[in-house]
Amino acid sequence: MSVPQAQFGQLNPVLSVSExxxxxxxxxxxxxxxxxxxxxxxxxxxxxxxxxxxxxKDKDATISCVCFRNAAQYLKFELxxxxxxxxxxxxxxxxxxxxxQIVVTGLEPVGIGQWQLxxxxxxxxxxxxxxxxxxxxxxxxxxxRCVGVVTSIAGAALRDILSVFKRRNPGLxxxxxxxxxxxxxxxxxxxxxxxxxxxxxxxxxxxxxRGGGSIEDLWSFNTEIVARAVAASGVPTISGVGHETxxxxxxxxxxxRAPTPTAAAELVSRGHMEMASAWTNLHRRLIDRITExxxxxxxRFEKADPWPELLRYADRLQHLHLKLQNLRHKLLxxxxxxxxxNKHRWTMAYEKLMVLGPLNVLQRGFAVLRNQDxxxxxKAHKVKEGDTVEALLAKGKLKLKxxxxxxxxx
Amino acid sequence: MSKxxxxxxxxxxxxxxxxxxxxxxxxxxxxxxxxxxxxxxxDCEKFLTTAEQKVELLKRQADGTATLEVFVEVAAE
Numbered sequence: 001m002s003v004p005q006a007q008f009g010q011l012n013p014v015l016s017v018s019e020x021x022x023x024x025x026x027x028x029x030x031x032x033x034x035x036x037x038x039x040x041x042x043x044x045x046x047x048x049x050x051x052x053x054x055x056x057k058d059k060d061a062t063i064s065c066v067c068f069r070n071a072a073q074y075l076k077f078e079l080x081x082x083x084x085x086x087x088x089x090x091x092x093x094x095x096x097x098x099x100x101q102i103v104v105t106g107l108e109p110v111g112i113g114q115w116q117l118x119x120x121x122x123x124x125x126x127x128x129x130x131x132x133x134x135x136x137x138x139x140x141x142x143x144x145r146c147v148g149v150v151t152s153i154a155g156a157a158l159r160d161i162l163s164v165f166k167r168r169n170p171g172l173x174x175x176x177x178x179x180x181x182x183x184x185x186x187x188x189x190x191x192x193x194x195x196x197x198x199x200x201x202x203x204x205x206x207x208x209x210r211g212g213g214s215i216e217d218l219w220s221f222n223t224e225i226v227a228r229a230v231a232a233s234g235v236p237t238i239s240g241v242g243h244e245t246x247x248x249x250x251x252x253x254x255x256x257r258a259p260t261p262t263a264a265a266e267l268v269s270r271g272h273m274e275m276a277s278a279w280t281n282l283h284r285r286l287i288d289r290i291t292e293x294x295x296x297x298x299x300r301f302e303k304a305d306p307w308p309e310l311l312r313y314a315d316r317l318q319h320l321h322l323k324l325q326n327l328r329h330k331l332l333x334x335x336x337x338x339x340x341x342n343k344h345r346w347t348m349a350y351e352k353l354m355v356l357g358p359l360n361v362l363q364r365g366f367a368v369l370r371n372q373d374x375x376x377x378x379k380a381h382k383v384k385e386g387d388t389v390e391a392l393l394a395k396g397k398l399k400l401k402x403x404x405x406x407x408x409x410x
Numbered sequence: 411m412s413k414x415x416x417x418x419x420x421x422x423x424x425x426x427x428x429x430x431x432x433x434x435x436x437x438x439x440x441x442x443x444x445x446x447x448x449x450x451x452x453d454c455e456k457f458l459t460t461a462e463q464k465v466e467l468l469k470r471q472a473d474g475t476a477t478l479e480v481f482v483e484v485a486a487e
Binding site: 285293 | 416417418421424425427428431432437440441444447448451454455457458459462463464465466467468470476478481
């Protein structure tokens with residue numbers, strides 16, 4: 001390229017502003033078509049067109065930069081004043097204004113990874129809006145009947161989640177809202193899948209899940225669109241993205257963070273498991289109490305019921321009756337024996353009496369004399385003349401008058 | 411179990427009944443409570459032992475409406 005020697009006083013070709021500017025543009029743009037400049041961002045501004053305008057500066061110099069939308073869309077982080085970056089691109093001269101700027105095709109933060117920076121920036125932004133506040137967190141229903149799952153239909157996360165539900169919470173209704181979980185357009189799909197589930201009536205909780213992967217693989221869950229969809233969900237959300245150590249923006253915005261998809265499903269089922277054991281417990285207590293009460297009642301009932309007593313009394317009566325019969329029998333026997341014995345004795349006594357008694361004597365011609373008082377008279381001087389006495393004969397009696405008394409008759 | 415009454419509140423009602431049975435009450439009252447309790451308990455059991463997993467797939471149609479269909483598990487990638 002030939003540059004005219006433009007020196008005053010010498011005969012040089014006179015160039016128009018446009019011609020000269022075109023020369024500058026050629027020189028600069030051909031010389032600096034791939035540069036990398038480190039500096040601090042200032043006056044960063046995002047235009048509605050999607051282009052970023054900013055300056056890069058250091059202690060002594062400033063240079064204007066633009067990052068057009070086609071490059072800006074791949075930036076993970078937001079441009080902030082004060083941020084140290086390495087800008088890659090080329091110089092561009094703008095003839096109408098006579099200025100130059102760097103057209104940036106790539107930006108990388110200095111001293112911090114771009115992913116981390118992006119993460120921190122989004123977190124700070126959402127935090128300022130209050131979307132990460134713990135007061136925003138809603139409780140997940142203890143025993144949800146229907147759970148929505150946002151994840152890839154062919155991923156390991158879905159299989160893990162369904163297997164937990166099958167084991168721990170088989171009655172649960174599960175609605176899968178499928179979505180890509182990595183790559184171009186996945187963030188938008190995840191956001192859409194969350195919104196769709198919000199349109200289905202009866203969904204009690206939404207699990208947003210993805211299996212483990214690199215930070216790039218998990219990036220969709222660190223995007224603002226997903227964060228806002230999670231925040232806007234009318235249904236409480238549980239985030240289960242990546243492995244235990246991965247923390248995503250989605251985790252932070254969700255109502256509950258689970259370390260893994262499996263853990264998310266377990267958290268959803270926990271209440272069900274607890275309720276199941278609470279039920280088992282209550283059921284056993286219910287049965288125990290009523291058994292106890294019935295046993296007590298039965299005891300009291302039996303205690304109050306006269307029938308067993310009556311039965312016992314009847315037994316006693318029966319016993320007494322038998323005893324009585326026994327006694328009677330014995331008594332009869334005894335009296336018969338006694339009677340028989342007495343009869344014998346009586347006969348004996350009678351016979352003896354007959355032999356020895358007065359009648360026998362009387363039969364032989366003797367008589368018994370009795371005074372009027374019925375006393376037997378054995379001595380003559382017991383009566384006097386004129387007394388009436390009675391003579392008992394073997395048969396009949398005589399009333400006699402005493403004519404004479406003599407002491408001796410022999 | 412009625413739709414208005416979820417498992418949790420049924421369980422709470424059952425707990426109240428068992429709590430009452432713990433106290434000194436008349437047998438007729440206890441039997442009534444038991445009858446009520448055993449009904450709630452069997453409702454709970456039904457809820458817990460409904461063994462069929464219901465998995466549906468939400469699909470967004472061209473007109474923007476969402477439809478649900480039965481999900482058939484596909485082989486893992």
